[in-house]
Amino acid sequence: MNVLVCISQVPDTTTKITVSPDGKSMNPQGVKFILNPYDEFAIEEGLRIREKFGGTVTTLTVGGESAKEILRTALAMGSDTAAIIKDEERQDSYIVASSIADVARSISPDVILFGRQSIDFDSFAVPSMVAELLGWPNISMVSSLTIEDHSVTAERDIEGGKETIEATLPCVIAAQKGLNDPRYPKLPDIMKAKSKTISEHPKSSAVRRVNVLDMKLPDTKRLNKIFGESDQELDEVVRLLHEEAKII
Amino acid sequence: MNILVYLETSPNGLKRSSSEALTAARALAGGSHITGIMFNGTPAAFNAAGEYGLQRCLNINDKIIEQFSNGLAAIAISDAAHAIGAKIVILSATATGKDIAPRIAVRLQAGLLADCVELIPSGDSVEAVRPIYAGKALIRVKPETAVVVATLRPNVFTARKTERTTVAVEAFSFASDKDVRTSVVVSTSQNMGTIDVAEADVIVSGGRGLKGPENFHLIEELARSLGAAVGASRAVVDAGWRPHREQVGQTGKTVAPSMYVACGISGAVQHLAGMSTSKVIVAINKDKEAPIFKVADYGIVGDVFEVLPKLTSKISAVTGRH
Incomplete structure (x- = not known):
C-alpha cells in the first residue's frame, strides 16, 4: 500500500504575529517555523499503514527552501522518500491543492494523508479540494481509522458527537488529534535523514482564485x-x- | 446577484448557524434573490427558514443522499448553484460545511472564502474578512472568480428574524453519476445531554486550577446556571480529566460564543487562539498576573473554590436556572 503524506511548515504556535511592510502578509523575521502539529498524526498514520501492509511512504510539502526541514523530520520518523513543490507564497489553497493533485496523479498512492488543518491559514480546504480534483472520497477530522482490503472505516468528529464513515480506496484522510501517538525520531535516524535527497516537483500552472487585499492584527x-x-x-x-x- | 444558502437541519428545525447564514445573505441581496437548499428538509426546518426571510428552498429527497455523503452533497449543491445562476454560495463553517465547501468551489471553479467573520459587498461580488494564525491576524480576501463559495464562522454573524415569509419548497433532483466514488456516513453518535462547545452560546471552561477531575462539578454547576456548555483547557484534557471534545484552543476547537468564562485557566497562547474572538470574556484565576486577564472584560482575582459556588448561586438568582 503506497501512502502520500502531505505536510506543511507553519509558524510556531507561540509566535507573535506582525504584519510585513507589504501590508498583506506575516513578517517572517524572527519567527520560528515548525511542522504543522496535526501533520505529525498524518505522518505517524502513514508509517503505521506501511508497517501493516508494506509499501512506501512519500512525504510531500508545498513551500519555500526552508520547508525542507520538516521533510527531514518526516524522513527521520521513517518516511521512505520526500518531495517538495516550490511555492514561496502558498496563499492560494486552490493552487496548493492543484499542485498536490498533480503529484498524486504521477505516483498513484492508495491513501493521501493530511493533518486536519494547517494552523497558518486555517482554511480546512486543501484535503477536500485534492479529493475533488482526483475524484476520490475524503474523510476529514479523522480520530480513528481502519483499512481492510480496499475499504476504509473512519470515525470523524462532528459537533456534539462522532460520525462513522465508510469509503473505498484510494481515499484522502485528514487526521485529527487522537488518531495516534506520533513517534519521536531517533538520533541516528535524524543524522541519516540529513543526507537523503529531496526531489522537486513543479508548482501547478493553475491560476490564483483568491487574493489577499490586506492583513491586520x-x-x-x-x-x-x-x-x-x-x-x-x-x-x-x-x-x-x-x-x-x-x-x- | 443570486445567492444559494446551504441550510443544515436539526431535530427541531434549523441549525442556528444556518439562521445566521440566511441573515448574512439577506444583508447582501434582496429576499427574492436568495434560495436555500436542504437535504431531506422537514416542515419545521422550512418554517424556521421562513422566519429568517427565506422565500424559496430547494429540497433534495433522494434515496442516494439518505446516507449523507460529502461527495454527493457537493455535486448536488453545485448543480443547484448552476440551476439558479448563483454568484455566491454560502455555507456555515461547521464540520459538514468545512468538509464540502472546498469540493463545491472546485466544481464551480469558484474562489473559496473560508471561515469568514465578515462579508463585504463589492460590486457584483463579495469580499470577506477571515481570521488566520488562529485568530492572531485577520485578512481581507477578494475572489478573482465569477462565482464565490463562502463559509461563515458560526456564532459570529447575528441571526435576525424578519417578517415571516412563506417558503416555496421545490423538489430538486441532481444529475449525480451513480458510480461516483464517495464516502458515506454509516452511523452517528451524539454525546447525550451536553451542548457542544463549538455550537454553544455561552461556555464555562475549567483548567488546571481545578486541581482534579473530581472538582469539575463546580464548572458544571456554573454552566447549568448559565445554560452553558462545559469546555476545558489542553492541560486538563491531556491529563485525562476531561474528554478531547471539550477542548478549546489550538489543538481543540475554535469557539466564538457570546460569553466565555475561563476558570483556573492561565491563558496560554494556544488557549487564547481558540477563544479570543468571544464577545465577552470572564476570567477567574488566583494569579493576578495570569495572561488570561489581558483578554478579559471582567476578571475575578480569587480562588476558584471560593468564587465558583458563590458566583453560581448569584447567577442562578438572576437566571432562575439551577
Whole structure:
C-alpha cells in the first residue's frame, strides 16, 4: 500500500504575529517555523499503514527552501522518500491543492494523508479540494481509522458527537488529534535523514482564485475590569453581566 | 446577484448557524434573490427558514443522499448553484460545511472564502474578512472568480428574524453519476445531554486550577446556571480529566460564543487562539498576573473554590436556572 503524506511548515504556535511592510502578509523575521502539529498524526498514520501492509511512504510539502526541514523530520520518523513543490507564497489553497493533485496523479498512492488543518491559514480546504480534483472520497477530522482490503472505516468528529464513515480506496484522510501517538525520531535516524535527497516537483500552472487585499492584527480591546473575590465584588460582576454586557 | 444558502437541519428545525447564514445573505441581496437548499428538509426546518426571510428552498429527497455523503452533497449543491445562476454560495463553517465547501468551489471553479467573520459587498461580488494564525491576524480576501463559495464562522454573524415569509419548497433532483466514488456516513453518535462547545452560546471552561477531575462539578454547576456548555483547557484534557471534545484552543476547537468564562485557566497562547474572538470574556484565576486577564472584560482575582459556588448561586438568582 503506497501512502502520500502531505505536510506543511507553519509558524510556531507561540509566535507573535506582525504584519510585513507589504501590508498583506506575516513578517517572517524572527519567527520560528515548525511542522504543522496535526501533520505529525498524518505522518505517524502513514508509517503505521506501511508497517501493516508494506509499501512506501512519500512525504510531500508545498513551500519555500526552508520547508525542507520538516521533510527531514518526516524522513527521520521513517518516511521512505520526500518531495517538495516550490511555492514561496502558498496563499492560494486552490493552487496548493492543484499542485498536490498533480503529484498524486504521477505516483498513484492508495491513501493521501493530511493533518486536519494547517494552523497558518486555517482554511480546512486543501484535503477536500485534492479529493475533488482526483475524484476520490475524503474523510476529514479523522480520530480513528481502519483499512481492510480496499475499504476504509473512519470515525470523524462532528459537533456534539462522532460520525462513522465508510469509503473505498484510494481515499484522502485528514487526521485529527487522537488518531495516534506520533513517534519521536531517533538520533541516528535524524543524522541519516540529513543526507537523503529531496526531489522537486513543479508548482501547478493553475491560476490564483483568491487574493489577499490586506492583513491586520485584531482589535483586541477588552474592558479589563478586575475584581476581588468578596461578596460585594461578585455581586457587582453579576450586575455588570446583567446590565452592561446584557449577557445574563 | 443570486445567492444559494446551504441550510443544515436539526431535530427541531434549523441549525442556528444556518439562521445566521440566511441573515448574512439577506444583508447582501434582496429576499427574492436568495434560495436555500436542504437535504431531506422537514416542515419545521422550512418554517424556521421562513422566519429568517427565506422565500424559496430547494429540497433534495433522494434515496442516494439518505446516507449523507460529502461527495454527493457537493455535486448536488453545485448543480443547484448552476440551476439558479448563483454568484455566491454560502455555507456555515461547521464540520459538514468545512468538509464540502472546498469540493463545491472546485466544481464551480469558484474562489473559496473560508471561515469568514465578515462579508463585504463589492460590486457584483463579495469580499470577506477571515481570521488566520488562529485568530492572531485577520485578512481581507477578494475572489478573482465569477462565482464565490463562502463559509461563515458560526456564532459570529447575528441571526435576525424578519417578517415571516412563506417558503416555496421545490423538489430538486441532481444529475449525480451513480458510480461516483464517495464516502458515506454509516452511523452517528451524539454525546447525550451536553451542548457542544463549538455550537454553544455561552461556555464555562475549567483548567488546571481545578486541581482534579473530581472538582469539575463546580464548572458544571456554573454552566447549568448559565445554560452553558462545559469546555476545558489542553492541560486538563491531556491529563485525562476531561474528554478531547471539550477542548478549546489550538489543538481543540475554535469557539466564538457570546460569553466565555475561563476558570483556573492561565491563558496560554494556544488557549487564547481558540477563544479570543468571544464577545465577552470572564476570567477567574488566583494569579493576578495570569495572561488570561489581558483578554478579559471582567476578571475575578480569587480562588476558584471560593468564587465558583458563590458566583453560581448569584447567577442562578438572576437566571432562575439551577
